Amino acid sequence: MRIEANLFCGGAQRALTVSYDDGREFDRRLVSIFDEYSIRGTFHLNSGKLGTPGYIAADEVPQLYAKHEISAHGETHPFYTDLPDAGILADITADKRALEGVGGRIVRGMSYPFGDVDDRVVRILRTAGMEYSRTVASTGHFGLPADFMYWHPTCHHRGAAGKTASELLDAFFAPQRYNRPMLFYMWGHSFEFDGANNWDLIEEFCKKAAGRDGVWYATNIEIVDYINAVRALRYSADMKIIFNPSALDVWVSADGAPLKIGAGETVRL
Numbered sequence: 001m002r003i004e005a006n007l008f009c010g011g012a013q014r015a016l017t018v019s020y021d022d023g024r025e026f027d028r029r030l031v032s033i034f035d036e037y038s039i040r041g042t043f044h045l046n047s048g049k050l051g052t053p054g055y056i057a058a059d060e061v062p063q064l065y066a067k068h069e070i071s072a073h074g075e076t077h078p079f080y081t082d083l084p085d086a087g088i089l090a091d092i093t094a095d096k097r098a099l100e101g102v103g104g105r106i107v108r109g110m111s112y113p114f115g116d117v118d119d120r121v122v123r124i125l126r127t128a129g130m131e132y133s134r135t136v137a138s139t140g141h142f143g144l145p146a147d148f149m150y151w152h153p154t155c156h157h158r159g160a161a162g163k164t165a166s167e168l169l170d171a172f173f174a175p176q177r178y179n180r181p182m183l184f185y186m187w188g189h190s191f192e193f194d195g196a197n198n199w200d201l202i203e204e205f206c207k208k209a210a211g212r213d214g215v216w217y218a219t220n221i222e223i224v225d226y227i228n229a230v231r232a233l234r235y236s237a238d239m240k241i242i243f244n245p246s247a248l249d250v251w252v253s254a255d256g257a258p259l260k261i262g263a264g265e266t267v268r269l
């Protein structure tokens with residue numbers, strides 16, 4: 001038996017996640033569409049804006065985002081590269097603490113306000129406990145980042161790389177020559193659907209993307225946790241003994257079929 005690739009949860013080759021920023025009131029309609037189709041994802045909120053005109057109220061956060069991840073987006077939506085180290089640390093720590101107070105869950109990830117990031121910003125955000133952050137640099141591809149602090153999405157809901165999101169979905173679901181993990185990661189803001197009056201776009205996207213066999217529908221942090229676990233597998237030199245030191249079951253592809261390595265398990269091929 002030969003190990004060829006990592007797979008997603010349940011042995012899936014594909015995973016799909018969405019990521020929406022700012023916590024504006026249009027999230028209510030967007031979440032109801034995602035929930036109807038069991039599409040899952042992450043909502044990046046600015047705690048300092050919750051409850052202000054046009055934004056979600058703090059007390060509706062736990063219920064509204066119950067099936068999704070609550071994640072940070074900066075307390076005040078600042079340009080982080082313009083702030084001194086202490087300013088970045090203060091903003092993200094305030095955001096994390098406030099969102100944890102509102103949602104009752106640990107906030108472990110974020111998206112960059114304005115997509116504004118450099119290596120100094122990343123260093124400070126890691127110190128504050130951020131484990132991933134999404135950029136706005138859409139790739140048009142389905143790869144996984146080497147470093148989740150530079151997590152470039154596949155596309156905005158308008159598309160990327162000259163293709164619509166729907167066309168990218170076709171490419172994502174097409175049969176593949178290589179059995180490698182593929183992630184479709186779409187991002188945007190709920191207010192854009194209202195501004196462009198194109199709620200049908202996200203409805204059609206969900207209809208097409210949802211309920212597929214062999215696709216893992218997950219939040220951003222679930223993908224981070226899973227990929228970190230599968231990347232942390234320990235192999236013998238001949239790759240015949242595999243140890244999973246994590247608390248998550250993971251799957252790899254062995255001779256073209258999914259092989260489960262249970263949490264804490266050692267598998268001998």
Ligand SMILES: [Zn+2]
Pocket residue numbers: 021022073077112113114
């Ligand atoms: Zn934003």
